[in-house]
Amino acid sequence: MNPSAELTDNGGAKPRALPLLSFGKSGFADKFFQKLTAFFAFLILFLAFLTALTLWQASAPTFHKMGWNFLTSSDWDPINGIFGSVPFVYGTIVSSMVALFIAVPFGLGISLFLTELAPMKMRDPVAFLVEILAAIPSVVYGLWGIFLLAPFMRVHVDPVLEALGGALRLPFFKGPSTGLSLFTAGVILSIMILPTITAISREVFEAVPNTYRESARALGATSWETILLSVLKPSRVGLLGAIMLALGRALGETMAVTMVIGNTPQVSINLLAPAHSMASVIANEFSEAVSDLHISALAEIGLLLMVITLVLNIVAHLLVWATAAKFQK
Amino acid sequence: MNFDYQTRRKLTDRTMVFLCGAAAFIAMIPLVSLILYVLLQGFKRLDWAFLTHLPAPVGVPGGGMANALLGTLTLMLLASLVGLPIGIMAGIYLSEYGKKNKFAWAVRFTSDVLSGVPSIVTGIVAYTLVVKPMHNFSAIAGGIALGFMMIPIVTRTTEELVKMVPHSIREASWALGVPQWQTILAIVIRTAKNGILTGVLLSVARIAGETAPLLFTSFNNQFWPQSPDEPTASLTVQVFTYAISPFKDWQDQAWTGALVLLILVLAINLAARTFFKNPRGLLR
Numbered sequence: 001m002n003p004s005a006e007l008t009d010n011g012g013a014k015p016r017a018l019p020l021l022s023f024g025k026s027g028f029a030d031k032f033f034q035k036l037t038a039f040f041a042f043l044i045l046f047l048a049f050l051t052a053l054t055l056w057q058a059s060a061p062t063f064h065k066m067g068w069n070f071l072t073s074s075d076w077d078p079i080n081g082i083f084g085s086v087p088f089v090y091g092t093i094v095s096s097m098v099a100l101f102i103a104v105p106f107g108l109g110i111s112l113f114l115t116e117l118a119p120m121k122m123r124d125p126v127a128f129l130v131e132i133l134a135a136i137p138s139v140v141y142g143l144w145g146i147f148l149l150a151p152f153m154r155v156h157v158d159p160v161l162e163a164l165g166g167a168l169r170l171p172f173f174k175g176p177s178t179g180l181s182l183f184t185a186g187v188i189l190s191i192m193i194l195p196t197i198t199a200i201s202r203e204v205f206e207a208v209p210n211t212y213r214e215s216a217r218a219l220g221a222t223s224w225e226t227i228l229l230s231v232l233k234p235s236r237v238g239l240l241g242a243i244m245l246a247l248g249r250a251l252g253e254t255m256a257v258t259m260v261i262g263n264t265p266q267v268s269i270n271l272l273a274p275a276h277s278m279a280s281v282i283a284n285e286f287s288e289a290v291s292d293l294h295i296s297a298l299a300e301i302g303l304l305l306m307v308i309t310l311v312l313n314i315v316a317h318l319l320v321w322a323t324a325a326k327f328q329k
Numbered sequence: 330m331n332f333d334y335q336t337r338r339k340l341t342d343r344t345m346v347f348l349c350g351a352a353a354f355i356a357m358i359p360l361v362s363l364i365l366y367v368l369l370q371g372f373k374r375l376d377w378a379f380l381t382h383l384p385a386p387v388g389v390p391g392g393g394m395a396n397a398l399l400g401t402l403t404l405m406l407l408a409s410l411v412g413l414p415i416g417i418m419a420g421i422y423l424s425e426y427g428k429k430n431k432f433a434w435a436v437r438f439t440s441d442v443l444s445g446v447p448s449i450v451t452g453i454v455a456y457t458l459v460v461k462p463m464h465n466f467s468a469i470a471g472g473i474a475l476g477f478m479m480i481p482i483v484t485r486t487t488e489e490l491v492k493m494v495p496h497s498i499r500e501a502s503w504a505l506g507v508p509q510w511q512t513i514l515a516i517v518i519r520t521a522k523n524g525i526l527t528g529v530l531l532s533v534a535r536i537a538g539e540t541a542p543l544l545f546t547s548f549n550n551q552f553w554p555q556s557p558d559e560p561t562a563s564l565t566v567q568v569f570t571y572a573i574s575p576f577k578d579w580q581d582q583a584w585t586g587a588l589v590l591l592i593l594v595l596a597i598n599l600a601a602r603t604f605f606k607n608p609r610g611l612l613r
Contacts, residue, residue: 033510034426040418041427041436044480048439051446051477054454109352117346118353126353133360135598137538139565140587143572144363147580191359222342245445252447254541255569279449279541286453287466287545302453306446313445317438 051306059300061293070300076265076281078290083297085304087265091182091275092305095257096250098186098271099193104243106190107197114198115205116213116227127202134195142259145188150260153187154179158272177272180262185277188256193246200245204238204323205231241319248312252305254279278305364591371588374581380589384551384567387576394586396553397567400468401537401593403554404547404563407472408536412479413529419480420487420525425513437488444481451477452542460546468554468561471547475536482535486528494520523604530601538594540565564590 062070066083073084110130114123158177165173173183212230221229232239262274263284282298282305289295332340378393385392419436427433455474460466494517502512518525540563548560549570564586571583 030508030510033513034422037418037422037426038432040415041422041433043415044419044436044440044443044484047477047480048443050458051443051451051454054457055450058453058457106352106356109349110356113349113353117349129357129360132595133356135534135538135594136363137540137565137587137590137594139538139540139569139572140363140367140591143568143583143587144366146572148362148366194356222338224342224345225338227345248445252445252449254447254449255565259569259572279447282449282453283541283544286456287548299453299457302450306450309445309447310442313442317441 055299055303055306059296059303061296062300065293066297070297071304074265074267078285078294078297081291081293083293083300085278085301087267088276088278088281088301089304090267091185091261091277092251092279094271095182095185095189095261095275095277096247098183099189099250100243100247102187102190103194103197103246107194107242107246108201108239110194111198111202111205112227112231115202116231117223127198130195130198133191134199138192138253138255139259141188141192141256145184145256145260149188150179150184152179153177153181153184158183161272171269172271174270174272178262178274180260180274181272182261182268182275183271185257185261185275186271188260189250189253192253192256193250196246196249197242200242200320201235201239204235204242204320207238207323208234235323237319238323241316241323244312244316244319248309248316251309251312252279254283258283278302367584367588367591370581370584371591372585374585375588379582379585383553384582387579390578392582394562394564394567394582394589396550397562397564397586398589400547400550400554400561401564401590403468403557403561404471404475404543405533405537407468407557408475408479409529409533411473411476412483412532416480416483416532417487417525417529419484421491421513421518423484423488424491425509425517440481440484444485447541448474448478448539449541452544452546455542455546463558465558466546466548466560468547468557468559471543471561471563472557474542474546475539478536478539478542479532482532483528486531487525490524490528491517491521493524527601527604530597530604534594534597534601537597538565538590540569544569564593 062083065081066073070083070085072086073082074086075082075084076087077083110126114127118126154177158173158175158179158181161173161183162175162177164170208231212234213226216226216230257277258280261277261280263276263280264274265276265281266273268275278301282302286295286298289298378391379395380393380398381395382391382393383396384394419440423433423437427436451474455470455477459470459473463470498516498520499512502516503509507516543563543566547563547566549566550560550562554561568583568586568590571579571586574580574583
């Protein structure tokens, strides 16, 4: 057996499969290959630039007409060419906040369960099931939302909330509800961002060194006290990053929201009222736009949506990196 | 109730541990409900005709989504043509040449940030760049939109997986006098090929389920796709159109379409897992 056969047996590559060029000229070939891959890497920077530039140019006509009023007006009248983004920004932010409100406790609970509490045998299967939630296409969530979740909310959940809102004199829950509402959109979003929160916070928890847990245990802490003192406390910043990444996903989610939010451009403090979101108005109106200005206004909403998610994502990535770096030292 | 300190600690502990377990249990309910319903409703209409026939007009019984299925496959292929070369080459650059330079840092950061751009925004970009100059919705525009979305995912997974190849294998190759570019192509990439394939499959699975960027790029079509510069149906857009229609028969077909879509996406995901056992963290 020659030495090269061993390499092949180990799953390595067969040396004889090398595309043999003269080794003497490899100085040039090496440089060329490096430049070639660098060029493709550069294309990513270019793509980001192209995205920003395209949106900027596409939204220029509306910006000329509406100016900053676009950001402060809540009138949306495509026929008369009046465009204000407030109802959409409101719908996007409120539905995402509802989603976070539900998904954060659940997500953290699940990942604590998976990293700290569950029997070893259960961990991988449960994690796998949560990951499947991430693989389901959003239009399927939307379909499920229209025919199952929305009727369920209308019949079982919303009346309870209405009664609660009435008793506590809260303005957030006022009937009658059709099931297609800001609140239903928030619920479906919470299911969709759950895998993101679970996966990232699990990574953050697993990065906490075991000595932290052992120290707490040695002092006689219970499981929950150990979690509070030696797992949650050192991972606060990373968790914030996880939550922000999940929020970024919720803000940009289109199909499922479009299908259950009711698509009515209004600003209402009542969560059971139909609303609209930035992504859903683009999905609904873009291919049926009445004028070039209408398209441009939708592009400006897209630009606004991108700016919001970008800022959020950049901060979130920096936070996640910062925690990872802290434990690596 | 008046508990002493120790009892209260124990009670808090039990309660919180129980709540964490309950959270995991409750999260399974929507998953189970969704999958069960797609199966139950979807199988009603699933037959050979659904997979081989064109959509029928409202009121005409029968009809299927064959053109949409073919359209989705076409879009996946076009997207791969755009996304894979850029993603894989950039991933190789980052892993092999970009350990510690500012350009690589910028690319890595931009790529992470691009993966957070909402898909509907990518749709607007593809519309402005492709549909508007061509004056026509087309499969090409849809493929480009989806390809743009693939790039950051493929770049990231390729980088991570190529990095996993042990350094000693590279050194062994260099010691034999093999130049670096051949080492990368013939040794490193070939060792990491299963991992790279996993990343590719996961990104394809991800874009196969996308609807938002297709609504105004590839649009929809009731007929067989003739050429890539025409409006093209896709499973996702077809499911959406049927789901929000007022017709019972179309709504039933939306469930069947969703079932086919779900099987397609989960099958690709499972295939990805057989090539590489632990793709955790790659799903994002």
